[in-house]
Amino acid sequence: MRALCWANAGQVAVRQVPDPELRNGHDAIVRVRLSATCGGDLPLLAGLAPHLADGDILGHEFLGEVVAVGPQVSRHRVGDRVVVSSTVACGSCWQCRSGAPWCCDNGNLAPEASELAYGHPVPGAFGRPTAAGGFAGGHAEYVRVPYADVGAYGIPDAVSDERALFAADAAPAGWLAAELGGVQPGAVVAVWGAGAVGQLTARAASLLGADRVIIMDPQVDRLRMARRHTDAETVDPRHTDILAELRERTGGRGPDICVEAVGPAWDGRPRSLTERFTGAAERPPAVREAVHACRKGGTVVVLGEFTGHVDAFPLGAVGAKGLRVRGARQHGAGQVPTLLERMARDELRTEYLATHRLPLEEGARGYALFRDRRDGCVRTVFSPELPSAE
Amino acid sequence: MLARLAGARRRVRAVDPRPTAQPAGGWAVVTVDRPPNEVLPGGRWPEPLRRLGRAVQVDVWPAPADRGTELAARIRPGTTLPGLAAHVAGDHPDRVVRAALRQAKQLAETGEVLRADRSPIDRGPAG
Ligand SMILES: [Zn+2]
Ligand SMILES: [Zn+2]
Numbered sequence: 001m002r003a004l005c006w007a008n009a010g011q012v013a014v015r016q017v018p019d020p021e022l023r024n025g026h027d028a029i030v031r032v033r034l035s036a037t038c039g040g041d042l043p044l045l046a047g048l049a050p051h052l053a054d055g056d057i058l059g060h061e062f063l064g065e066v067v068a069v070g071p072q073v074s075r076h077r078v079g080d081r082v083v084v085s086s087t088v089a090c091g092s093c094w095q096c097r098s099g100a101p102w103c104c105d106n107g108n109l110a111p112e113a114s115e116l117a118y119g120h121p122v123p124g125a126f127g128r129p130t131a132a133g134g135f136a137g138g139h140a141e142y143v144r145v146p147y148a149d150v151g152a153y154g155i156p157d158a159v160s161d162e163r164a165l166f167a168a169d170a171a172p173a174g175w176l177a178a179e180l181g182g183v184q185p186g187a188v189v190a191v192w193g194a195g196a197v198g199q200l201t202a203r204a205a206s207l208l209g210a211d212r213v214i215i216m217d218p219q220v221d222r223l224r225m226a227r228r229h230t231d232a233e234t235v236d237p238r239h240t241d242i243l244a245e246l247r248e249r250t251g252g253r254g255p256d257i258c259v260e261a262v263g264p265a266w267d268g269r270p271r272s273l274t275e276r277f278t279g280a281a282e283r284p285p286a287v288r289e290a291v292h293a294c295r296k297g298g299t300v301v302v303l304g305e306f307t308g309h310v311d312a313f314p315l316g317a318v319g320a321k322g323l324r325v326r327g328a329r330q331h332g333a334g335q336v337p338t339l340l341e342r343m344a345r346d347e348l349r350t351e352y353l354a355t356h357r358l359p360l361e362e363g364a365r366g367y368a369l370f371r372d373r374r375d376g377c378v379r380t381v382f383s384p385e386l387p388s389a390e
Numbered sequence: 391m392l393a394r395l396a397g398a399r400r401r402v403r404a405v406d407p408r409p410t411a412q413p414a415g416g417w418a419v420v421t422v423d424r425p426p427n428e429v430l431p432g433g434r435w436p437e438p439l440r441r442l443g444r445a446v447q448v449d450v451w452p453a454p455a456d457r458g459t460e461l462a463a464r465i466r467p468g469t470t471l472p473g474l475a476a477h478v479a480g481d482h483p484d485r486v487v488r489a490a491l492r493q494a495k496q497l498a499e500t501g502e503v504l505r506a507d508r509s510p511i512d513r514g515p516a517g
Contacts, residue, residue, distance in 0.1 A: 017510065018510050018513045020507060021507070021508065021513075023505040023506070023507060023508075024502050024504060024505055025501070025502055026500070026501075026502070055510075072501065072502070090496075090499065090500045090504075091500075092423070092499045092500050093423050093495075093499050093500075094421070094423040094456075094457055094458065097423065105495070105499075106495070106496050106499060106500055106504060107504075109504060109506050111492060112485070112488075130506075135507075136507060144507065146504060147500070
């Protein structure tokens with residue numbers, strides 16, 4: 001099959017690779033119809049740890065059609081249209097059964113690597129480095145989906161592919177942020193970053209009854225999009241002192257819930273070997289602002305995918321203001337079926353986020369557009385079924 | 391077999407921050423979200439540990455609250471692991487034991503051990 005792979009020297013390229021095989025009784029094989037770029041891919045493409053290996057298949061957000069199932073799969077059959085959660089969870093460990101599938105014990109193929117990095121094995125995800133326990137990704141014609149009963153979700157007929165695609169990661173991430181933040185009627189929510197995740201966080205907060213949602217991004221077209229498709233107010237940090245602005249808009253209290261949906265301040269420059277070896281720290285300006293802006297006793301939710309350490313975290317404010325700091329990489333179990341129902345009822349529209357649609361063969365251009373936010377790009381979506389230009 | 395099903399637990403030791411460092415007793419432990427009699431049915435070791443044979447000691451005790459069973463294993467002092475098993479997990483005996491415990495946990499919780507994709511080399515030419 002064709003797959004968009006990481007190739008040495010920081011390139012991405014379509015290669016001919018073997019088709020995936022059923023390896024476990026709980027596996028399904030999905031023929032991909034659409035897959036999306038995501039901000040979580042960019043640090044990996046920039047060469048940050050954990051490191052991709054030559055031939056690792058990229059992409060953790062995808063949907064398609066089931067073409068094979070293992071004997072233990074009971075919820076799906078061949079021909080089903082499914083969207084697949086980007087992280088891999090087993091559904092039967094204590095963490096999964098306690099409602100925290102993003103902490104699953106059994107979703108990682110290289111648990112020792114994440115024990116070293118984080119102290120415990122964390123779930124693997126599609127399109128992540130195999131050396132860190134990741135699984136072959138969705139920018140390909142076919143994908144193997146482990147624990148398919150837990151990670152794949154049937155899509156209602158009323159929901160288009162373009163809409164359902166965002167149930168793989170961005171929509172449940174936004175929903176989880178609103179839930180972890182404890183959004184309830186009357187809440188004031190601030191969101192850093194108006195990418196797909198930031199906008200869907202804003203939308204989730206509105207649906208959960210937030211009184212005001214304020215979203216911030218230096219990209220004018222993203223702010224315009226957020227105003228049109230969410231109920232959020234927008235702030236352009238290039239022209240405004242964000243902290244002062246948020247104080248003013250919240251009666252001096254500060255937002256109840258501050259969600260960071262930006263990720264590492266990455267300048268688009270591939271890292272040097274020295275930086276990779278020394279593990280130079282990331283800088284989290286949005287997290288710092290979120291901690292400073294948040295009201296006393298409020299909650300800061302960190303959604304951005306920081307892969308290592310950060311410098312200059314304002315720890316003093318966490319204690320002095322009695323903040324709660326939450327983080328999570330979403331797993332859709334428990335959320336995606338509800339989100340798909342909301343999509344079917346037209347309460348949650350996401351297809352507008354797919355600003356660019358390209359064949360797999362244009363993977364490098366698709367990621368460059370997305371990374372540089374050129375041409376109004378919010379998300380590039382690939383379709384292996386689209387003919388390539390040449 | 392030393393199944394110690396009573397509630398006694400090992401004393402808590404000062405924890406070394408390096409996750410792969412071995413505690414003083416040499417035991418590696420995982421928590422399995424199943425009752426002890428399902429983790430060691432009829433006192434029988436699960437297959438991944440049985441493969442290590444007499445070179446390891448195995449112990450279980452209930453985990454606190456509703457968390458199931460703590461399953462422990464260590465290399466029996468003064469013995470060496472069967473060669474093949476050690477070779478597969480990179481020759482380090484502690485890693486072999488930890489990998490076997492993880493597999494035993496997965497087997498009890500999910501019914502199977504998660505397998506990686508076969509490498510392209512094992513599979514021949516691309517299709
Ligand atoms: Zn994503
Ligand atoms: Zn699990």
